[in-house]
Amino acid sequence: MAGNDHVDMATSGADRTADRLSAVPGIRRAPSPKLQQFMLTRFLDPDTCAALMALIDGDARPSTIADPNGDEAFRTSSTCDLDHRVPIVAAVNRRLHDLTGIPLEYGEPLQGQRYDVGEEFKAHTDYFDPGGADWETYCAIPGQRSWTLMIYLNEPPAGGATRFLATGKMHQPETGKLIAWNNIRPDGTPNPDTLHHGMKVRKGRKYIITKWFRERPWPWAEGELA
Ligand SMILES: O=C(O)CCC(=O)C(=O)O
Numbered sequence: 001m002a003g004n005d006h007v008d009m010a011t012s013g014a015d016r017t018a019d020r021l022s023a024v025p026g027i028r029r030a031p032s033p034k035l036q037q038f039m040l041t042r043f044l045d046p047d048t049c050a051a052l053m054a055l056i057d058g059d060a061r062p063s064t065i066a067d068p069n070g071d072e073a074f075r076t077s078s079t080c081d082l083d084h085r086v087p088i089v090a091a092v093n094r095r096l097h098d099l100t101g102i103p104l105e106y107g108e109p110l111q112g113q114r115y116d117v118g119e120e121f122k123a124h125t126d127y128f129d130p131g132g133a134d135w136e137t138y139c140a141i142p143g144q145r146s147w148t149l150m151i152y153l154n155e156p157p158a159g160g161a162t163r164f165l166a167t168g169k170m171h172q173p174e175t176g177k178l179i180a181w182n183n184i185r186p187d188g189t190p191n192p193d194t195l196h197h198g199m200k201v202r203k204g205r206k207y208i209i210t211k212w213f214r215e216r217p218w219p220w221a222e223g224e225l226a
């Protein structure tokens with residue numbers, strides 16, 4: 001266990017991330033009472049996006065899901081566990097923490113995702129099912145996921161939007177664009193209105209990075225977090 005000296009970021013009432021994001025120049029907030037969501041174009045420059053795509057290409061594995069549901073085609077993309085000892089990864093990670101105001105320890109390692117034509121991540125939520133078989137494995141130490149930050153690294157010629165089912169909002173991939181949402185409601189319970197679908201790429205490839213934050217500190221290895 002992480003001990004009792006941590007602040008429980010999502011449920012202590014100390015989640016000021018939405019206020020902080022609201023104050024970021026150029027950011028737009030989704031006009032919906034159903035979920036806290038923000039969009040920020042050109043958060044990353046094209047060169048940084050290209051460097052991250054090269055890292056993803058160098059170390060991709062088939063994506064997985066927690067609590068498998070029997071659908072082998074539920075998430076068909078590839079995933080890369082980005083190495084935080086690589087300076088550009090650490091730099092992007094620090095920017096994401098600065099943006100949210102969430103301390104470094106509360107972040108999962110950054111991941112990259114790549115979708116080829118026909119690949120998708122069907123409608124899902126990013127939080128873990130507290131009653132699910134995999135809860136213990138993924139959440140015993142760091143607790144539930146709170147915020148998700150996702151950045152599109154490129155613009156596939158067709159397809160690959162992210163659709164939020166509760167609001168009907170379709171986010172189109174755009175190089176460097178960030179979207180952020182809170183998976184937890186103000187009362188501390190997971191928000192099912194965060195259900196979203198990474199839709200099939202129709203032409204080309206889609207690359208994103210994903211950053212998930214936790215209620216409690218992540219068990220980082222020594223020297224991994226810079
Ligand atoms: O690829 C997308 O548009 C969505 C990705 C996603 O939802 C995830 O990685 O959890």
Ligand SMILES: [Fe+2]
Pocket residue numbers: 124125126196
């Ligand atoms: Fe997701």
